[in-house]
Amino acid sequence: MSFDRNAQIRQGMRDSLTVVIGAAPFGLLFGALAVDNGMSVSEAVLMSATMYAGASQMVGLDLFGTHAAPWLIVFSIFAVNFRHILYSATIGPKIAGFSVAQKTIAFFFLVDPQFAEAERRSEQGKSISFAWYMGMALPFYFSWICETALGALFGNLISDPHALGMDFLLPIYFLALVMGFRRRRNWFPVVIASGLASIAAYYIIGSPWHVSVGALFGIAFAAILAGQGQLPPQEATEQGVENV
């Protein structure tokens, strides 16, 4: 039993290797941009250790700089993490064998690559054990925290972030994320509706309201375009996993 468990942990760690390497630049980038946006090294590390969600951590950084109301920052983080609701609903039945305590822990680590690897394993007909799940999750989690700290310490040494374009890396990052969703249904009309509404709100009401107003327009437009009818949850989730 314990031999089997060790083998499962080792397999999970092997499966985590590619995503650990792939995510390293983003952990470093997050740390560097965090101090560039006025956070301390320990605040950046706290964010990585407790939120543990790359894209929404970047959104949080961006809004800290605009002096947005705290509830609006938290709400935007929630909105960007919304996709996890679908992951969570999909993965739930596959980890039905976990104890309640194990599930409580496992859901904390349900980041995009964790979901993708668990789905892949499940599709190969292999069961998802807690040992495999944590073998996959922990190396990714701890490397993310270490990269944040390294990036933040390194970011403190950069004297002219403007000349290096560092203040503009967040918009580029967000744009790349938007482009990554382009195969979703009605992506183009949603992005155009959100973008135009956001720009209008930016000039009429002012920052940071453009975020909520733009998002609401895009979401409402998506609902209008969808038409009526019902979908089973399973099918709804199979619209693809993005590497966010």
Added chain:
Amino acid sequence: MFDSGSSVVWIILAGALATYATRVGGHLVLSRFQHIPRRVMAALDAVPAAVLASLVAPAIVSQGWAEALTLAIAAVAALRFNMAGVLLVGAASIITLRALLG
């Protein structure tokens, strides 16, 4: 280690709770439904793209030519490259264009 009066720490902790809520919420709430209305599903599906597009859109028109051109170049680069590639192209573009256009 932390300034306990700092709102940044509290916002981070609230953000962490909100994030955990999304990760556990689908299992606790969404999986209880047999069927989800198509409009609700489409709205949920659109949330991330709508939020992120709203975040980036003002940067296209509010900053300058170097920034607007960089976003156009990055959008095209995103058709070909992964995230790391897009960031490299974007960084090269903003550094060059800011140096050229002032």
